Amino acid sequence: MPQRTVLxxxxxxxxxxxLIPAAVGMAALxxxxxxxxxxxxxxxxxxxxIALTMMGLWWxxxxxxxxxxxxxxxxxxGAIVAGARMITHPNPVRSALAFALVVLCxxxxxxxxxxxxxxxxxxxxxxxxxxxxxxxxxxxAQQEGLSNADLRSHEALFSCIAGGVLAxxxxxxxxxxxxxxxxxxxxxxxxxxxxxxxxxxxxxxATTVKAMLAELGDDGPxxxxxxxxxxxxxxxxxxxxxxxxxxRDTAPHWDEARxxxxxEAVRPILAGLADRGERLRAGYDADGSPRLPAENVAALGVxxxxxxxxxxxxxxxMLLVATIGAIVIAxxRGERLR
Amino acid sequence: MSALPLQNYLVVGAILFSLGAIGFLARxxxxxxxxSAEMMLQGVAVNLVAFSRAHGNVQGQSFVLFIITIAAxxxxxxxxxxxxxxxxxxxxxxxxxxDLREHGLEPTLDREPLPEQPPQPRFPVLTPSGLEPAHxxxxxxx
Numbered sequence: 353m354p355q356r357t358v359l360x361x362x363x364x365x366x367x368x369x370x371l372i373p374a375a376v377g378m379a380a381l382x383x384x385x386x387x388x389x390x391x392x393x394x395x396x397x398x399x400x401x402i403a404l405t406m407m408g409l410w411w412x413x414x415x416x417x418x419x420x421x422x423x424x425x426x427x428x429x430g431a432i433v434a435g436a437r438m439i440t441h442p443n444p445v446r447s448a449l450a451f452a453l454v455v456l457c458x459x460x461x462x463x464x465x466x467x468x469x470x471x472x473x474x475x476x477x478x479x480x481x482x483x484x485x486x487x488x489x490x491x492x493a494q495q496e497g498l499s500n501a502d503l504r505s506h507e508a509l510f511s512c513i514a515g516g517v518l519a520x521x522x523x524x525x526x527x528x529x530x531x532x533x534x535x536x537x538x539x540x541x542x543x544x545x546x547x548x549x550x551x552x553x554x555x556x557x558a559t560t561v562k563a564m565l566a567e568l569g570d571d572g573p574x575x576x577x578x579x580x581x582x583x584x585x586x587x588x589x590x591x592x593x594x595x596x597x598x599x600r601d602t603a604p605h606w607d608e609a610r611x612x613x614x615x616e617a618v619r620p621i622l623a624g625l626a627d628r629g630e631r632l633r634a635g636y637d638a639d640g641s642p643r644l645p646a647e648n649v650a651a652l653g654v655x656x657x658x659x660x661x662x663x664x665x666x667x668x669x670m671l672l673v674a675t676i677g678a679i680v681i682a683x684x685r686g687e688r689l690r
Numbered sequence: 691m692s693a694l695p696l697q698n699y700l701v702v703g704a705i706l707f708s709l710g711a712i713g714f715l716a717r718x719x720x721x722x723x724x725x726s727a728e729m730m731l732q733g734v735a736v737n738l739v740a741f742s743r744a745h746g747n748v749q750g751q752s753f754v755l756f757i758i759t760i761a762a763x764x765x766x767x768x769x770x771x772x773x774x775x776x777x778x779x780x781x782x783x784x785x786x787x788x789d790l791r792e793h794g795l796e797p798t799l800d801r802e803p804l805p806e807q808p809p810q811p812r813f814p815v816l817t818p819s820g821l822e823p824a825h826x827x828x829x830x831x832x
Contacts, residue, residue: 381709385716388802407705412698424695428702435706435729439713444721444782451725454706458732461699465743467751474735477758482728482765486721489769493776501718501783503804508716515712522704531697589746635746642746655748656755667759674763682770 369410370524377403378516384440385508400436404429411523413531424464431457442502444490448483455479466644469652540636545582549629556622561613564622576603579625582632589642591632598628699740706733720772720782724765731761 380403383396408425415421431454438450455478459471505511552575555567568575580599586592602621609617635643645651656664706729713726735754742750772782779786785798 381712388804407701411701413695415695421695424698428698431702431732432705432709435709435713438729439709439717439722439726444719447719447722448725451729454729454732458706458736461702461736462739465699465739467739467742467754470735470739470751470754473755473758477762478728478732482762483725485765485769486725489772490721490782492773493782499719499781499783500800500804501781501785504718504800504802505716506718506785506798511712511715514715515708518711519704519708522708523701526697526700526704531700586746642744644743644746644748648748648751651748652751652755655752659749660752660756663756667756670763671759674766678766678770681767682773684774 366527367524370520370527373403373406373410374516374520374523376406377519378512381436381440381515382508382512384436385505385512386440386442386503387505387508388503396440400433404432411527420464423460427457427460427464431461442498444494444502445487448487448490452479452483455483467648469649540585540642541582542633542636545585545629545633548578548582549626549633552622552629553626556619556626559615561610561615561618564615564618565610575625576606579629582629586632586635586642589632589635591628591635595625595628595632598624696740696744700737703733703735703737703740706730706736709733718784720775720784723784724768724772728761728765731757 376399380396380399383392383399385391408429412425434450434453434457438447438454441447441450455474459475459479462468462471462474551568555564558564558567576599579595583592583595583599587596602624605617606621609621637643710726710728710730710733713729714723717723717726735757738750738754738757740750742748775787776782788797
């Protein structure tokens with residue numbers, strides 16, 4: 353296979369689609385960053401909105417006009433505009449409030465992705481605690497308003513170039529990665545799975561092994577292969593893993609029961625497969641995208657306290673250490689730093 | 691929702707991360723630098739939650755819970771350190787700590803003068819009526 357060079361990568365149209373909005377956004381941020389001379393807020397804002405429109409058209413996949421997509425674009429646009437305001441506004445109090453707005457918009461995005469507990473936790477911890485704490489620090493430390501340092505920025509040009517290159521590189525990789533192909537990997541073959549499960553269920557009601565296999569049709573000799581394909585497609589979820597474990601455990605019994613023609617041994621296997629297949633199928637929409645459990649808190653709790661229990665304990669220890677450290681550091685009085 | 695909107699959310703995460711990087715590199719106020727770092731964490735959280743939705747499990751959401759925990763620890767320690775730094779130099783400017791950089795770099799000097807600030811409005815001063823009560827001197831522990 354011939355090696356791809358940088359020129360090959362750059363000559364594709366996805367590279368330009370990634371580069372141009374990033375460059376315009378970079379120029380907008382450069383014009384907006386606080387500087388003693390040469391700061392052009394209005395032109396910068398205009399360039400920023402042009403860049404944002406280009407990003408919305410070229411970088412995102414425009415779907416049908418559903419309320420989901422409208423909400424997505426509102427929250428995403430709000431987060432990006434508030435983020436840009438946060439890094440470019442000279443007044444640090446306004447920056448902190450803009451960051452609170454970023455957090456609120458990101459929480460909206462969390463809610464759209466079926467994460468209501470994270471939405472609430474992020475709002476409480478970030479916008480409610482972290483931003484308020486830092487507003488206290490600003491009000492304590494900078495009571496006279498803007499300082500000399502706030503009206504200047506460090507290497508505005510190079511930092512904008514660095515950020516623009518980072519964004520363009522990330523988005524270029526995303527556009528080239530073929531996330532449309534990933535849909536085939538991530539989505540569940542819902543229709544064929546439903547078909548298979550239905551036929552297995554009907555076959556389990558038949559009276560002889562021959563009738564059962566006839567009912568299953570083409571899948572008869574390859575029943576376990578078909579089910580393992582279905583299970584692999586859903587490997588990330590608990591019902592999928594359950595199906596795979598069941599397949600592994602009953603594979604020898606299935607072979608000998610089928611060869612012996614033993615109806616009483618084959619029927620419970622078919623019934624078990626159909627049960628687990630139905631449970632698996634219930635976790636997916638008709639178009640194959642997974643449904644997250646409605647009891648989000650319960651699912652998170654199970655995941656945290658069974659899969660990630662050690663990490664939870666370590667996080668608790670880390671919080672304790674951080675609390676003690678913060679108290680010790682902040683309460684030292686009169687110690688002169690060298 | 692199919693996996694195609696996954697790309698949208700990953701793009702939003704990438705943009706938030708880049709904005710945070712630019713803010714961290716460009717601004718001189720310690721608080722704004724820290725908030726830019728937090729915005730980078732928000733971008734990562736958006737990515738994780740989008741992947742969690744696409745795969746249909748809550749592993750990404752568990753990870754985001756840990757990110758929130760670590761961000762809270764980081765905020766507490768950062769505030770303590772910033773307060774300590776403020777106590778010595780009485781300013782939140784990070785360029786006052788230039789000596790901590792590596793040797794051989796050009797020092798950051800503020801060469802360009804700031805534009806003339808508009809004069810602060812002069813508010814009228816009222817003559818106090820009555821006697822001012824005696825009050826102790828304020829002792830500031832900042």
